[in-house]
Amino acid sequence: MKVNSTIVLTLFLLLLMAGAGVASGFWGFTLGHKALKGVSQPDVSPSKKLTQNAAPVEGEQELRMLLDEQELIKHAEAVMTGKVEPQKPTETTTQSANGDASVATDSETGADTQLISLSESLPIRDEQRGVTMEITRASQEGDALLLTVNLKNEGRQMVRFLYSFLEVKDEQGRALSAITDGLPGELPANGQSFSGTVKIPTALLTDSKELSLLLTDYPDRTLELNLADIPIR
Template structure:
């Protein structure tokens, strides 16, 4: 009887231990399952990955392989095209350089020509002015041409007047007679010359302006001046060189 009681107690304890272990295991599984919700294992299968990529890109084509002839043709076209562009660029640069050199040469020639003309004009004026002054004197009154030059469209004669006599002399310059070496009367305008010349020996200066259009065929000029209204003075100058 006592033995049966011990066996029964042992079975009861064993049953309780198994039940407790089962409940503990189930409870642990439940906690782990709840904790791992939303976590998935990475796909590390190469076969599956290739299959997935193939399904994801069904329209993707493979790389086109060119033949050797096609490659050589492309390279040849590129080289020839590049060489043609470089040749055209070099030709264009050469033409531009030639144009610049031509322009520079033309400018230098024009500058040299202008300088040569200026020098010739200066030499001509200097040579003409070697003949000055040209003087004429009557009754103590002196008139002289001391210089000739070109200014604008006119030839200018610088004229000095001086009265060393005893009486005042009056002039009316509309009576000034200017002629070329062919005897043709020329229009002349006086500037700065006094209408009344006092008898004190003072020198007065002015200009006589003659349009160059009237001097095309002239080499020398003559000029005559008299007093007004008596017209006693005979002031005449000749061989006045024309400068251009």
């Protein structure tokens, strides 16, 4: 009797567990079906639909208007046969309204900011009360004009400079920003030459042909070293 009751209890528990599993599965299926109700597979790929509906941007429209496939093929054939020379990398090709192509150089587009060498005019110097300032070298490095400046004091007293007071102007009287490097704040009266640089952005020199540098002592500002009419073109 004991064995039979144990078997019956075991079977009852198994049936109860199976029933609970079936009920849980049915409940989960019902919830999932309700959640996905109204959701269907799209007829076409969403990315393809967006690509078809997207309007071309203004740059793409202009590019399509400017570039003609037949003209490009004819030009390529002419280059390969030697009838037309290939364009240089520094030239920019534009197309007019009637389809004619024209070539603009860097100087026509305003990209030419090259400054001439100042070696023929150097050195340029000024001397006041035994203190000498001179420009010994000028070069263009990247987007800046670099002036090598020497200072020497053969006077009797030490001279102090504050380079935030350095005035750099062009021939039109416009003040230009400049960065100094390596120039001494105190110039001893021993005749020793000190060298540094004055850096001026070439973007400020677009319409300038000459420069002037004015350096005064600090704090008295009674000593004026003036380098004028420095040609840069």
